[in-house]
Amino acid sequence: MQRWKFCVHTQESIPKLNHLDRGEDTLKEGFDQKKFCEAVLEAARSAGASYADVRIVKHESQGIALRTGKVEGLGHSLDLGFGVRVIADGAWGFAASPTLTIEEGKLVAEEAVRIAKASATSKRRDVHLSPIEPVEGSFANEWKIDPFEVPIEQKIDLLKEADRLLRQNERVRVTDCSMHFWKNHQVFASTDGAYVEQEKLESGAGIAATAIDGGEVQRRSYPALGGDYAAAGYEFVESLKLIEHAEEVAREAVQLLESPPCPSGEFTLILEGSMLALQVHESCGHPIELDRVFGMESSFAGTSFLTTEKLNTFRYGSELVNTTADATIPGALGSFFYDDEGVPAQCIDIVKEGMFCGYLSSRETAAELGILSGGSMRADGWDRIPLIRMTNINLMPGDWTLDELIADTQDGIYAATVKSWSIDDKRLNFHFGTEAAWEIKDGALGRMFRNAMYNDLTPRFWNSCDGICGEDEWHVWGVPNCGKGEPMQIAHVGHGVAPARFRDVRMEGAK
C-alpha cells in the first residue's frame, strides 16, 4: 500500500502565520512565531516546568447546508489561539488564550505551571514520557483544488442540482445536502527541541433524502450518513458524484416506506462499507485507546474491555480479521505527519490474524506500558489538550468480492448505512441501526427491509467474521465527528474497510 507522501517544504516556501491571516490584528506584521514559542517555553521553564510544549493553531472552516431546497446554512469560521501544556512537580497543567502576544504567552505559560502544581497535590506518581527524537520541519498534505477558492455559487449549484433530483418524488419531504471544508495550520514546539509546522486541508460532502408518509419516516444517505470526507481538496467532492447518485437515493428512501420491518432473529449479516466503518470505529477504534484502557476516560464515555493482560493473548476476531491504526495513508482523513506531541505518524498492527496485538498510545501511556508512543495524540484546537485519538483504524482487505459473498450466502441480510449507534462503557455490547437492509435468499439479494438493527458482543461478532471483500472494494471512509473527552473534542478520523460477512447475528426491526 502506498504511504502518505511527505511534502517537505523549506521555511521560505511555507507562508508565515501572519500571511495567512485574514483580519485578526493580533498577528501583526512581523509576528515571529518561532520567537513566540521560545519565549513561552522559557517562561514555562522559569516557572518550574520540567517539560513544556506550545501549539499555535489557526483553524478555518466553511460549511454549506441545503435543507429541502433552501440554503439554510452558509457559514465560515476562523479560529486562532495558542495552548501551553506543561509538567511541573510531576503533574500536568494546561492553559490557553486567543491573544497571540509574547506578554500573554508568558502569562499563560505561568498559569499552566500553576495549574500543574495544583494537580500535583493529588498525584500518585510522577508523569513520565516515552522518549522521542525531536524533529524540526514543515509539512502539508497534497490537494489539487483549494475549496476555499471555489466560488460559493458553484458549490451551491452542485448541491441544488442534487437536491432537485432528490425531491422529484413527492414523498421525499425533507432533503439534506451539505459540504464542509477545513484548513488547519499549526505550529508545535517543545522543550525537547521539536519545532513542527503542519498544514492540512480537508473536504467532504453528502446528500440525504427523508421520505415521510402515513406516520412513517425513512432516510437514505449517500455516500454515508453525513457524507464522506478526505484530506484532499474540492476534487474529492467532485469525485463523490452526488448528482449522479441522487435519484437512486430518493428512490430507496421512498421504497423503504413500503418495505416490511426487518424480521427478528439470528441471521448471517453482510455489512456495507460505511456501516462497517462505524462498526470498526466503535468496537475496534475506541477500545484500543490506551488512555481509555488505563481508566482516564472512565467517568465520561467509559473504559475498555481490551485490558493490558490481553495484549498478544486475546483472540479478538477470527483468523481473517487483521486491523491496523495507520496515520500514513495518503489522503485519508485520519492521516497527519506528526501528532500533537511531536511523534511521527505511524502504521501499527492492532489485530493480526484475529489476535489482539496493539494500542493507540501517547508518550505518557506508552511509558507506562514500556513501549514507544504510537503517535496518536491530537487536540481539537488551541484551547484543548491533546488526547489519544483514532488515526485511520482499518479492517484490512480479504479476498472476496461483494457479489461472491452474497452468492455464497443461502439465508441472510445485507445492511447498509448508519442510522443509529450505541455501545456500552467497556465497548462490548453494541446496538447499531441501519438505514436499509435487503434479504439474501439462495445467494441473491431480495426484498428490502426497513428499520434493521443488530445487537451483539464485540468479540463474538468479530469471531463470527468469515468473509472480507478485497482491495478493489476497500475504501477509507472519512468520519469528521468522533467525540471524546471533557470538554468534548471532535476528531477527524478514517476507517479503511471493505464489505464483510458475519454469522449468527441477532437482528430486529422496529415496526
Next chain:
Amino acid sequence: MKTRWMGEDEMLSMLEEAIALSSADQTEIGLSVGSWALTRFANSYIHQNMASQSIQAHVRAVFGKKVATAYSTINNREGLKELVRRAVELAKHQDDNPDFVSLPEPSLPAARPEEATGYSEETAACSAEERASIVQAIIKENDRVSASAAGSLGTWAFERATANSLGIRSYYRSTLAKVTTVSTGPDGGFGYALATSVSIEDIDPTAVGREASETARASANPIEISPGEYECVLSPYAASEVIESFVHTGFWARAFQEGRSFVCGKLGEQVVGPNVTIWDDALDPRTLVTPYDAEGVPKQRVNLLEKGIATGLLYDSYAAHREGKKSTGHAGGFNPIMMPGDATVEQMIQSTERGLFVTRFHYTNVAHLMTATITGMTRDGTFLIENGRIAKPVKNLRFTQSLLEALSNVDMIGKDLKLVDSTLAPALKIKKWRFVSATEF
C-alpha cells in the same frame, strides 16, 4: 484563570459600532467573552487540568432572503469589524432562502424571579488550587470504601451580548459549576453522582464522593439476569435522559413542521399518560438561568405537555416566522422540567414486587423517531428489586424502549427534582421497561 470581563456597556457599544458599518439589510452580532477551567481526575488523581480564556463572535448578515453567518475568535473592535465584512461578503454570494422572513424583532423579557441571577462571583473566581481541594474531598470519600474515583470538576464564567439591526440588545453574565464522579469499587461495583449549580458554593464534594462510592460498594459482585420486561425505578439521572430525549425528539418546531416529530397531528391530543406534565423554563431559579437565547430573544416558558396532552413547541425565529409566530427564545438549548409527584425513591422500591433500579443510562440514541424509541445501556449501579427491597446488584443491560409507551406507563413520580445538565428531573417508576440483551459487567 481570571476572567477578563468587558462589561455590558463596552460589549454593546462594540456591537453597535460594528452593526453600523454593515452594508447588509439586516445584521446580527453575538459576542461571548469569558473563561473556563476543568479539572479531570481518574484512578484517584488529577490527570488532566486545564483553563482557557475565550472570545468568540458570530455575525449573521442578511440581504433580502440571503443569509450567511461568520464565526471567529476576535480580540478587539477591529477584529469584529473584519468579521462583519466577511459575513457580508459571504451573504452576497448566498442563494435565496424563501422561508427566511427576518431576524427577530425586540420583545419584552419575561418576568424573572429575583433569585434567578444565573451568576456567581465564587464560581467565576474559583482557582486551580480550590478545584484541586474539591477533588481531594471526593477522592477522600472514595478512599474510605477502597473505591477508585474518576470524574471532573468544571467552572465556566461567561458574559454574552447579542445585538441586531432591528433593535435587539441583550446582555447577561452566567456561571456554571459542575462535578461528576464515577466510583469503581474493588469487587466490580460502580457508582455515579453529579452536582450542577450556578454557584460552586452549592456543591458539596463530600456528598458527591459519598453518593458515588456508596453505590459502587453496594453494586459489588453483580449477578447476571435475563433480559426482558421489568418494572423499573429510574433515579433522576436515568429519568433525565428519558425526559430530555422525549422533548428533543418531539417538541422542536422544526421537526414538527417537517413531519419528523411524534407530535405531528397530535398537538392538543393525549400522547402519554395523564400524570405527566413537562414544560421548558430557562428562568426557573432551580435550573441554569439563561435569560436570552443565541439570537438575543428573551427566553419564554413553554408548556410542552400538560397532563399528557401535547400543548406547545419550541421555536427559534426562523421556525416561528414560517408560521407567522414569535420565537419562544429557543435558538440553541432547552431547559425541560417535569412536574414532580409525591413519592420518594424508597416508596417506589417498596411498592415493587420484582423490578430493577437503574442509576444511570449510557450512550442512548434514537432507534426509531416516530415512536420515540431509544436504545442504550444501564451503567454505574443497576439493582434487582425483590419484594419491595433492593435484593442484589445486576450486570448491565441494554434496553430498547419507546418513550411514548414508557411515559404512558408511569406509576409513580418522585417528589424531588434533580438538575441533570439542563433538565430538572424527578425519579420515575415505570410499569414496563424493555431490556433486550445483557453485557459482561
